[in-house]
Amino acid sequence: MSFRWGIAGTGAIANGFADALGRLPDAQLVAVGSRSRERADAFGEKYGVAPRHRHTSYEDLAADDGVDVVYVASPHSHHHEHTLLFLNAGRPVLCEKAFALDAGQAADMVAVSRKRGLFLMEAMWSRFLPAYVKVRELLAEGVIGEVQSVEADFGLRFPADPAHRLFDRALGGGSLLDLGVYPLSLASMVLGTPDRITAYGTLGPTGVDEHVAVLSGYDSGAVALAQSSVRATLGCTARITGTEGCIELPFLMHCPDELTVQSRGVTERLSLPAAREGDSGDTAGGGLHHQIRHVQQRLHAGETESDVMTLDETVAVMRTLDTARDQIGLSYGRT
Template structure:
């Protein structure tokens, strides 16, 4: 039986996810919701959604009972509001990263999903990509020994525009939540929740973080460094160092096409394209959506097996990541209006 998807939002990430669903067996995109009917119609026309299910409000989308799960692709300043809307109307939710603006919002979203008995997962799509899956397998198998450190950076130079969402504090702007969440999540995946968080950086004229580093340490003695920027073009790579070797996720670390493994003086480059199925060989099929289909497939698998949470991106870990981001923002001096709610 097909899983019926609705999408809340019509921006670039929503289009990418719709492309991915179009190539995923057992997925059916049946409805879309937007802030206005015109954008919903444009999106629906492109993706074959029947006119009467192109909704000009998120509330109308939530009122559609013939949807199994909603992908929340609105700006992250609205993730909390929209996720609660769809959970309370009886739908499962896949919510785009960052999951919320702060840990308080995230905890309420998780509590609501559990109280309502509905599926919920943060759409940290990188975790489901072939390179990340292989990295996690190799670390678990002890192939690089004990993990000592995790490093990652993601940044680009973006011309200052106070109306752009990344510079607008009311929309949760700043490099940390939009870009830094990737290396912070990578560290969390491998090391868990840190015991200490230190953050350093520069704020812009609108009060959001524009260039920063977050250093986290763990009871094991390991540490992680996550850098993010709206002021500079960073390497956009990730690196995991262990006692017996290291692994690198080359640019771009959030959607790598290979994994570089170094052990005992040898270097192995594993070809693991993000946007393909299979191992990148002749049997691999190019997939639209830039690799977003991997997380969608995981949602299908979890729901079909009766689970309401992910074992790859668990809800408790999502809340823990938000606590780390909160601690970093507090040290940087970045506050959002939602922090006072």
Template sequence: MGRTVRWGVLATGGIAAAFTADLQGMPDTEVVAVASRTLASAKGFAERFDIPRAYGSWDELAADDEVDVVYVATPHSAHRAAAGLCLEAGRAVLCEKAFTLNAREAAELVGLARSRGSFLMEAMWMYCHPLLRRLVELVSDGAIGEIRTVQADFGLEGPFDAGHRLRDPAQGGGALLDLGVYPVSFAHLLLGEPDRVQADALLSAEGVDLNTGMLLGWDSGASALLSASVTADTPQTAAVSGTAGRIEFPRGFFQPERFVLHRAGREPEEFTAEQAGGTLHGMQYEAAEVMRCLRAGETESPLVPLDGTLAVMRTLDAVRTRIGVRYPVDGVPA
């Protein structure tokens, strides 16, 4: 892998645009191709970002030998097919979250990548953010003692009409996969896979979750109270409390600008993120981790490990079981 990493972008929606804009503000990167289901959409995106090649099919992008890594930015209902196609063609893949619709699909992708020795990473950008990495360091160093509680929420006001993808079970609709993946991943980052999962939800007429509350438990005695909603603009904050202190993130915990460490008998300590020049959306950190791995010949990222992605998907599956949400891809229950 040369110093310059050549990217292909699969899909042309808002998240693809944000990621591409951040890539183009980074050194030693080049976005060389974009693909969509329609050539017109791909050409429009290519013109917007001055990308040399536009494809009207995913297959053409996957077959492009001048692409080192593909960023899969489709809705998560298409992640299994899109990422699998690129892996089969020998491309490294950065796949948006939620990684897939269920843990079975996730295991298939991970198995495919590992069998081929190909790089694969979930685009859980907050795991690569310097402040989240600093959080992990502080917790690991015992700054707040043993973790007892984690709290996190992510909600949008809505409403979303019946024709929106967030109301469609076939597209993995609902609050959980779009928004709940962030609080669940935050808890996993600190405590790993839970030993117990409880949940309750308000479901739509279509059978997807509109408002979901989760209580995760660990044998260590720690618990996490998490929520996701597409019916309410929640605080979007997070906190982790331990036997010797707590750490609090203000609104936007998944893309933080700061957090505060509180310990008894000490003044609160504020940690802030350095503002990297020329970046727009905070997605440069995950892109940098992908490129570091590729240049080092690594097929998995230690910051966003595939085993961790699989664990999160198992937890999301467990939540859906508790609240009674099933997608067509899940098949008939045993």
């Protein structure tokens, strides 16, 4: 069967997603929603969405019976509202990360999806890339022994612009939700939910976290060190260190095309391309189709949740982000 997708939002990631849909034989982009007629039409024109499915409100998109599943690509300050809107209209949802502004919102979204028996997943697309699949395989095989630490960071220097979403506290700006979620999600994938967390960082002039370091501790003795920044360009790499070796994810750690694996004295470089022919670096590094294929497989199987990016884990990572934010004195100004 072919899945008919609707996309809520018309930003950069929505464009990348639409590109990826266009290259999957069993996926179709059939509808788009935007608050703006102009943007809905431009996006619809670009991606071949019929005029009557170019909606100028998210409510209209939610009511579109021609849609099998909705991808929520609005700013994360609106993920809670929009995800609930689509779920309550009976649509399965793939919701862009950060999944929500806080764990409370995330739990709410999960509760509604479960109550309604509708598929919901955080669009943590890294999880489905060949490199990440391989990391899980290598860990399961014990190739690096017992994991002692996960180090990961994602930081890019953005020009300080109070008008930009990234520096807007009310929109959940800052480094944590946009970038920090990747290293923290990787740590969660490898080590699970931390038993203790300490975060130090810097709030910028607009009150958002411009640079944050999060140290996670596990009762097993393992540790995870994560950093995110919108003020400085970090290595954007990751390293998983075990007693018998390590796995290194090169720049950019959230969508690598290769892994370096050291195991018992032997170093190997594995080529694991994320992109398909035709994918461009512009579409978030290419490789969004891996996630889409996974969602479609789960939907096809009648599942309401991913077994790779579970909802419980999404909420747990959100809780880690909440704790880190509390510790550095950041609030998004909500109650």
